[in-house]
Amino acid sequence: MNLTLKIWRQENEKAQGKFVTYEVKDISPDSSFLEMLDILNEQLVNKIQLPIAFDHDCREGICGMCSLYINGRAHGPDEGITTCQLHMRKFSDGDIITIEPWRSRGFPIIKDLMVNRDAFDNIMQSGGYISVNTGGIPDANSIPISKENSDLSMDAAACIGCGACVATCKNSSAMLFVSAKVSQFALLPQGRTEAKIISNIARMNREFLCANFS
Structure with a gap:
């Protein structure tokens, strides 16, 4: 596959950014999107040019680091996946x-x-955790939890904090992230010992709403 890439280049937060066009050739359809960027970066390095900086870590759809807006969509044209x-x-x-x-x-x-x-890290630090007592491992059935609550909590815990919800929302709202992090604990008995919802939302307002409208 031969492709034309229009990639945003920006030296730092204060610098003026712009789109730069690159051509890549003979890309395998079985390559991942990040592997394609790796190939492009290798070509740039061979030409003594600065490679393109992009986030990645696990490349297994777990860590949420690979956050790219591709052709106007967070993570690209596929459904229910991360960029990697x-x-x-x-x-x-x-x-x-x-x-x-x-x-x-x-x-x-x-x-x-x-x-x-x-x-996102600051929001988690402000309330995205629960206190637990250390000691011996309790029996798995010592705290009864309904299957409905267990399933809902697991669904909420599927949020990996990639930030796609913020990038997609026209208001850059982090409410989906906050609600997921609140729900994954609040639905379980272990999470009810601390009322973290207010501090989570307050932190979200400071981090995102103030940033967007300042």
């Missing part, structure tokens, strides 16, 4: 692909496609 799980077979030979970082003042750009997501 996107494969080039979702595109066609000759396609023009526009690649951007998350667009939110709550996620300031570090460089190129990398953004600072400390806001």
Whole structure:
């Protein structure tokens, strides 16, 4: 596959950014999107040019680091995946692909496609945890939990904090992230000992609403 890539390049948060066009050739349809960017970066390094900075870690759809806005959609054209799980077979030979970082003042750009997501970490620190007593391992059935609550809690815990909800929302709201982190604990008995909801939402307001409207 031969592709034209329009990639956002920006030296840092304060610098003026712009789209830069690159051509990549002979990309395998079985390559992942990040592998395609790896190939492009290798070409740039061989030409003594700066590689494109982008976030990645596990490349298994778990960590949520690979946060890219691809052709106007968070994580690209596929459904229910992260960027690292996107494969080039979702595109066609000759396609023009526009690649951007998350667009939110709550996620300031570090460089190129990398953004600072400390806001999510701060929300988690303010209330995205529960206190537990250490000691021996309790019996698995010592605290009865209904299957409905267990399933709902597991669904909420599926949020990996990638930030796609913030990037997609026109108001850059983090409410989906906050509600998931609140629900995954609040639905279980262990999470009811602390009332963390108010502090979570207050922190979200400071991190995102203030950033977006300042």
